[in-house]
Amino acid sequence: MTTNSNVQRCYDLVAEEYARKFFHEFDHKPCDRMLLRRFHEETRERGVVCDLGCGPGEVAAFLHGLGSNVVGIDFSERMIEQARTLSPDISFVCDDMFHLSLRDDELAGIAAFYAIVHSSLDDLRRAFVEWHRVMKPQGLLLLGFHTGAEVIHLEELLGVQVPIDFVFFEPDAIVHELRRAGFTILDVLIRYPYEDVEYPSRRCYILSSK
Numbered sequence: 001m002t003t004n005s006n007v008q009r010c011y012d013l014v015a016e017e018y019a020r021k022f023f024h025e026f027d028h029k030p031c032d033r034m035l036l037r038r039f040h041e042e043t044r045e046r047g048v049v050c051d052l053g054c055g056p057g058e059v060a061a062f063l064h065g066l067g068s069n070v071v072g073i074d075f076s077e078r079m080i081e082q083a084r085t086l087s088p089d090i091s092f093v094c095d096d097m098f099h100l101s102l103r104d105d106e107l108a109g110i111a112a113f114y115a116i117v118h119s120s121l122d123d124l125r126r127a128f129v130e131w132h133r134v135m136k137p138q139g140l141l142l143l144g145f146h147t148g149a150e151v152i153h154l155e156e157l158l159g160v161q162v163p164i165d166f167v168f169f170e171p172d173a174i175v176h177e178l179r180r181a182g183f184t185i186l187d188v189l190i191r192y193p194y195e196d197v198e199y200p201s202r203r204c205y206i207l208s209s210k
Contacts (some may be wrong), residue, residue: 039142050111148168148181
C-alpha cells in the first residue's frame with residue numbers, strides 16, 4: 001500500500017492535468033448528477049456541506065451550481081490551488097480527512113466521491129468515525145468508490161512517474177464499517193461504467209445518515 005505522503009505528493013504533481021481531465025466529468029455522468037441532486041435537496045436547508053477529497057472541486061462546483069452552501073477539502077495543496085482557480089466563489093481548504101479541523105456536529109453532509117480509493121479498511125474505520133463526529137445529527141454521507149476486491153498498483157499516473165495504489169472495496173465491507181462508525185444506511189446503488197468516459201470498473205454509491 002502506498003503511504004499517505006506518497007499519495008499526497010502524487011496528486012500535487014498531477015494536479016493541473018487531473019483538473020483538465022476530470023473537472024467536467026459530470027457532463028457525461030447522469031447517474032452521478034442524479035445522486036448529487038438528491039444529496040443537495042436533502043441537505044440544502046440544514047447548513048454547510050463538504051466535498052471531501054475534492055481534488056479540483058468538480059463535486060463542489062456541481063453542488064454550488066444547485067445552490068448548496070459547500071466547502072471543498074483535500075490534502076493536496078496543488079489540488080486546492082486548482083480548485084480555487086476553477087471555482088473562485090467556493091471555499092476550498094487543505095485538510096486531512098482522518099483528522100479534520102472541524103467542530104463536532106458542524107456539517108449538514110459530506111459527499112466523498114473516490115476519497116477512499118487509496119485507503120485500507122483499517123484506515124477507513126478511523127476515517128468514518130471522524131466523518132461521523134463532524135456531521136450534524138441526521139446529516140447525510142454520500143460515498144462513492146470502485147467495487148471489487150483488488151488493489152491496482154500503478155507506477156505512473158497521468159504521465160507522472162509516481163507509484164500509487166488504487167483500492168477497490170466490496171460494498172458489504174463498506175456498509176459494515178459505516179454501521180460500525182454509527183451511520184444508518186439509507187440506499188446502496190451499484191452502476192456499471194460509462195463506456196469511453198471513465199475507468200471500466202463498477203461503482204458503488206452509499207447514502208447513509210448520522
